Amino acid sequence: MSQSFRTASWLAGLEGREGHHPTQLSGGQQQRVAIARALVNNPTILLADEPTGNLDSRTSVEIMQVFQRLNEERNIIILLVTHEPDIARFGKRVVLFRDGKVRRDTPLENRADAGQVLVTMPWLTDDDEEEEKA
Numbered sequence: 001m002s003q004s005f006r007t008a009s010w011l012a013g014l015e016g017r018e019g020h021h022p023t024q025l026s027g028g029q030q031q032r033v034a035i036a037r038a039l040v041n042n043p044t045i046l047l048a049d050e051p052t053g054n055l056d057s058r059t060s061v062e063i064m065q066v067f068q069r070l071n072e073e074r075n076i077i078i079l080l081v082t083h084e085p086d087i088a089r090f091g092k093r094v095v096l097f098r099d100g101k102v103r104r105d106t107p108l109e110n111r112a113d114a115g116q117v118l119v120t121m122p123w124l125t126d127d128d129e130e131e132e133k134a
Contacts, residue, residue, distance in 0.1 A: 004011040028059035035066060045077040046070065052087050058121050065114035090114055 023028060031051055038046055048067070051061035068090060070076045080091060088094050089112045096104040 020112055026059070027055050028062060030065065031055065031059075035063075035070075039070070039076075043076060045079060046076060048080045050080065050081060050083070052084065058118070058123065060084075060087060061090075061114050061117050061121060065118060068114050 008009060022033070025033065034051075035046070035048075046067075051067075052063055055063065065078065067078045071078050071092075078091075080087075082088055089108065091108060092111055093105065093107045095102060096106075
């Protein structure tokens with residue numbers, strides 16, 4: 001295993017999961033694999049199209065924490081596309097597109113800190129998942 005892969009796995013929060021197959025990983029861990037794969041070549045920009053679309057709320061914020069860390073610690077530009085306003089608040093700016101045109105480009109002065117938000121969020125239990133399916 002290369003050093004760059006080990007570093008990318010660590011940055012994406014996958015330590016200890018490197019030998020697992022995709023079917024053995026949760027949705028959030030699969031998203032982290034995609035992030036780790038993108039990091040192996042030391043990019044200056046990371047494009048993320050709906051990276052939290054199929055994830056529960058807590059895992060979505062965990063992914064946003066990974067992106068914030070990459071931006072702050074590695075100076076990687078994260079270009080994230082989302083339809084979720086609660087996810088957009090983790091960015092440094094929000095660009096709103098409608099009908100193929102930029103309608104608004106707003107820097108976020110009070111961006112949400114994913115690490116602080118995670119502290120306030122409950123852990124999802126198996127019982128919670130069953131309730132959501134019902």
